[in-house]
Amino acid sequence: MGDLAARFRAAYGAPAGHLLLLVGAFTVAGWVALRLAAEPTSGRMLVWFVGAAIAHDFVLFPIYGLADRVLQRALGTHGVPASGPALLNHVRVPALASGLLFLVYLPGILRLGRPTYLAASGQDQRPFLARWLLITAALFLASAVGYVLRRWWAQRR
C-alpha cells in the first residue's frame, strides 16, 4: 500500500490528496462551464475570465513595472539616498494611488455606460474626471510636503 502511494507520488509529482483537491476545483469550474455553455454570451464570459488574468499579468504588470524602472533610472542615485527619505517613494506612492483610483473608478472618470448611468441615477458623470485629477494633484502635493518635512527633520538631527 505504502509502495503504491510512493509510486503514485513519484509519477504524478505530489500525493494523491493533491490530485483530489485539484479535481474538486476543476469539477466546479467544469460544471459551471457546461451549465453556461448554452448561454448566448458564454463566449464573452470566458473571454473576460481568461482576459482578466492575461490583462493583469501581461499588460498591467509590465506597464507599472516598466514605469517604475523608468522612474528609478530617471531619479538615479538621488532617488534612493543612503540615508534620509527616498525621493523615489515620494513619487511612487502618489503615482500608484492615482493609478489605482483610475483603475477602480474608471467607468466614471472615462464616462463609460452613460445611458445606464443616467437611467439609474438621473445624473451624468461629468464631475469625475476633474475630481480624479484634483485628487491626484492633492496626493502629489501632500507627498511633496511630506518629503520636504522629512528631509528637514533628517537634516536637523
Next chain:
Amino acid sequence: MSAESSPPAGGSPVASGRVPPGRPAYGFPRRWWAFLAEHPPPGAATVNRRWRSPLRGPWLTAMFGVVLLVGLPLVFLTGLLDYLAYSPQFGQAFPRDVGWLRLPQFDWPTRPSWLFRLTQGLHVALGITLIPIVLAKLWSVLPKLFDWPPARSVAQVLERLSLLLLVGGILFEIATGLLDIQYAYLFGFDFYTAHYFGAWVFVAALVTHVALKLRRMRTGLRSRSLPEELITYRAATRPEPPDPDELVAARPGPPTMSRRGALTLVGGLSLLLAALTVGQHLEGPWRRTALLLPRGRQPGAGPTGFPVNRTAAAAGVRAADTGPGWRLALRAGGRTVAVDRAGLLAMAQHTVTLPIACVEGWSTVQTWTGVRLRDLAALVGADGIAAAHVRSLEKAGLFKQATLQANQVLDADSLLALQVNGVDLSLDHGYPARVIVPALPGVHCTKWVAEIEFRSRTGG
C-alpha cells in the same frame, strides 16, 4: 538545469531549523520534464535575473495571503446573503436557476432593519478595500509565472491551471463588480449570472489553493517577526533567505523601500479606497466623500433629494399614469378593491425611519409615511397570508414586480409609503405610492405601485 536547492546560506534561525522540502522532483515521464527544463526559450534566464525586488519572499506573500484569507470569505458570504435577500424561493433572485449551487432557502428576516444594508454594504465596500491587497499578492508571486521549466510533473501542470481559475476568478469578480456598481455594462453579458457563477469558480479554486498552501503560509508567517519588521528601516532591509518556492529573487537589488513601507503602502491604498467608498452609506455632507462613485452625489435638494435607483423617465412612468385617475388595485381570493390616493390617505398613517439599500453598494436612511401593508390586506379581507405580489406601473424591466414573504407583509413597519420626510413622494421616488419594507433590497421596494395581490397559504 542548475544545482538543486541548497540549504539557505546564512538563513535565519527559523529557516535553517527545518529542512525545506526543496524543489519538487520530476514526475513521469522524467526524461520529458528534464528535456523541457534543459531547453528554456531564449530570454528565460534574462527574465529570471530581472526580478530585483529584495522584498519578495514567503513572509511578505504570506502577510498578504492571510489578510485575503480572512477578507475574501467574508465578501463571498455577504454576496451569498445578498442573493438570499432577494427571496430565491419566489424565483426572483438572479440568476434564477442555479442547479446544484442552490442555497438553503429561508425567509429573509425583516429585523434588524439594517440587515441588508450591512450585508450589501460589506460585500461592496470590503470587496473594493481588498483590491490593493489582491494586486499586491499577485505582485509578490508574479515571478513564478515566468518560471522555467513551467512544470516538473503533471501535478504542477494541474496546479498551475487551477491558478488560472484562482487569478482569473478574482479579477473577473472584481472587474464585473466594479463595472456593475458604476453602471457601465461593457461586458455585454448578464451581470448576475456571471458574478454568481464566477464566484463559485473562484471559491472552489481558493479552497484548493488554501488547502495546498496553508502550511507554506504558516511557515512564511513564522519566518519573520511582524513587530520587528515594523521598526526596520529601508537601509536595514535585507532579502528573505532563499526559499524552496523561489519567491525570493535570485539576484536581489538594493532595497528602495522597507517591508514596513510596503505594508504601509498597500494598507494605505486599501484605506484610501475604503474612505472613498463608505460615503455611499452616509448622510449629509459626509456623503460627498464618495468623490468618485455615483452615490456620493445627491441628485437634488430638500426632503426628496436623496438618490434613486431608477428614474421615472427610465422606467417609462409618465405623470399622466400617476394623476387623479390612478387607482391601487388590491386583490385577494378573487376579490378586488380599488383605492385612490385620497382613500389611502384617509386610512391610518404610520411613520417609520428605515434604510433603503441597493445591492450596488449604497444606502440611505429616510423617514417614510404611509399605510401598513397588513392594513391593506385587511381591507381586501385577505387572511392566512403566504405572500404578496406587488406590481408597478413600469412596463418593462426585471424589477417592475416583486413578491414579498409573509413576514415582510405583516411587519408593523412595512408600508405602502405615500410620503417621505413629511412631503409627498416625488415621481422619481415612486409617486403616488411605493413599498418600503425593513431589510428588503431596494429594488424590491417597488415604486409606482399599481396592484398588490395577497396570496393565502391555501391557494391563489
